Amino acid sequence: MQNGSGAGRGRAVSGEQLKIVIVGDGGCGKTSLLMVYAKGDFPETYAPSVFEKYVTMVTHGGKEIQLNLYDTAGQDDYDRLRPLSYQDANLVLICYDVTNPTSFDNVLIKWYPEVRHFCRDVPIILIGCKTDLRKDKERTRKLKAQDQAPITYIQDQAPITYIQVSADLTQDQAPITYIQVSADLTQDQAPITYIQVSADLTQDQAPITYIQVSADLTQDQAPITYIQVSADLTQDQAPITYIQVSADLTQDQALITYIQVSADLTQDQALITYIQVSADLTQDQALITYIQGEVTQKEMNAELYLECSAKYRENVEDIFKEATKIALAANRKARHARKKPHSCTIL
Numbered sequence: 001m002q003n004g005s006g007a008g009r010g011r012a013v014s015g016e017q018l019k020i021v022i023v024g025d026g027g028c029g030k031t032s033l034l035m036v037y038a039k040g041d042f043p044e045t046y047a048p049s050v051f052e053k054y055v056t057m058v059t060h061g062g063k064e065i066q067l068n069l070y071d072t073a074g075q076d077d078y079d080r081l082r083p084l085s086y087q088d089a090n091l092v093l094i095c096y097d098v099t100n101p102t103s104f105d106n107v108l109i110k111w112y113p114e115v116r117h118f119c120r121d122v123p124i125i126l127i128g129c130k131t132d133l134r135k136d137k138e139r140t141r142k143l144k145a146q147d148q149a150p151i152t153y154i155q156d157q158a159p160i161t162y163i164q165v166s167a168d169l170t171q172d173q174a175p176i177t178y179i180q181v182s183a184d185l186t187q188d189q190a191p192i193t194y195i196q197v198s199a200d201l202t203q204d205q206a207p208i209t210y211i212q213v214s215a216d217l218t219q220d221q222a223p224i225t226y227i228q229v230s231a232d233l234t235q236d237q238a239p240i241t242y243i244q245v246s247a248d249l250t251q252d253q254a255l256i257t258y259i260q261v262s263a264d265l266t267q268d269q270a271l272i273t274y275i276q277v278s279a280d281l282t283q284d285q286a287l288i289t290y291i292q293g294e295v296t297q298k299e300m301n302a303e304l305y306l307e308c309s310a311k312y313r314e315n316v317e318d319i320f321k322e323a324t325k326i327a328l329a330a331n332r333k334a335r336h337a338r339k340k341p342h343s344c345t346i347l
């Protein structure tokens with residue numbers, strides 16, 4: 001167990017205390033974030049943590065608050081022990097490494113479900129760690145592209161890290177007749193990082209008959225990072241018959257990392273007759289973008305999405321300032337409602 005004084009954040013006095021728990025894949029940067037914040041040290045060498053507690057003081061609204069920061073082990077081996085840390089947490093930080101798509105995927109696959117299971121109403125902040133490496137990797141990639149003959153067509157290790165097409169038809173004969181998503185990347189490293197098309201039909205016979213999104217990038221470094229099309233039809237007569245998203249990237253720096261198409265038809269007359277997703281990708285090295293982080297934050301209904309570089313101490317203070325504010329507000333709201341403050345229980 002370690003104690004951090006938190007330079008410039010005041011003396012420890014008895015008063016309100018907050019418990020903040022940090023989770024995320026092994027090696028994604030949790031310990032570094034806590035150590036930089038609480039002790040001012042960045043650990044250059046990686047030593048997997050088991051459980052650690054850091055204590056520091058912050059001032060909020062003229063009052064001193066004691067922050068108890070609980071580091072956890074990201075490795076699966078500790079899945080059965082980790083839940084002990086959630087007990088009475090006031091806020092959870094879910095972290096991932098912005099240069100590691102697996103750690104990003106695990107936010108929704110593993111961490112969010114685990115946190116919600118043990119901490120039903122506790123506020124969550126999603127944190128993208130190691131942003132300095134994102135810049136480094138982009139730089140390396142550009143240098144590589146200058147040095148080497150351009151890769152012209154389909155290569156191994158395509159950078160699509162997520163493709164999802166789903167059609168949940170709970171009734172027959174809905175009028176979606178065509179959905180297509182295609183990404184044809186004929187050069188390397190184009191920066192499309194997110195395309196989403198969704199159609200949520202809650203009534204029959206909605207009148208959209210054709211949706212198409214296309215990105216044709218003919219210059220270097222085109223800045224499209226997010227395309228989303230959604231049709232939320234809550235009235236009668238929604239005949240979506242055609243949705244198409246296509247990205248035709250003919251220049252450098254294409255990097256599609258996420259494509260999702262979904263159709264959720266909950267009423268009569270669902271009849272998807274055609275769904276197609278295709279992607280030809282020419283590069284590897286998927287990096288998670290800020291926008292992807294924000295989309296995931298919204299998907300899991302987290303309070304905030306923040307990014308940081310513990311190594312360069314970027315945004316580190318802000319994370320804990322926001323965490324303190326959000327945790328205190330949640331506590332006060334619960335008190336006001338004469339309820340027990342939101343906290344986690346071990347089931």
Ligand SMILES: Nc1nc2c(ncn2[C@@H]2O[C@H](COP(=O)(O)OP(=O)(O)OP(=O)(O)O)[C@@H](O)[C@H]2O)c(=O)[nH]1
Nearest residue numbers: 026027028029030031032046049074130309310311
């Ligand atoms: N470049 C860079 N490296 C980082 C950053 N944060 C952490 N690292 C490095 O990433 C490695 C893992 O960091 P940790 O903070 O130990 O990761 P963790 O999530 O606590 O890992 P577990 O204890 O296994 O759960 C270490 O070698 C750190 O030096 C960062 O912001 N930038």
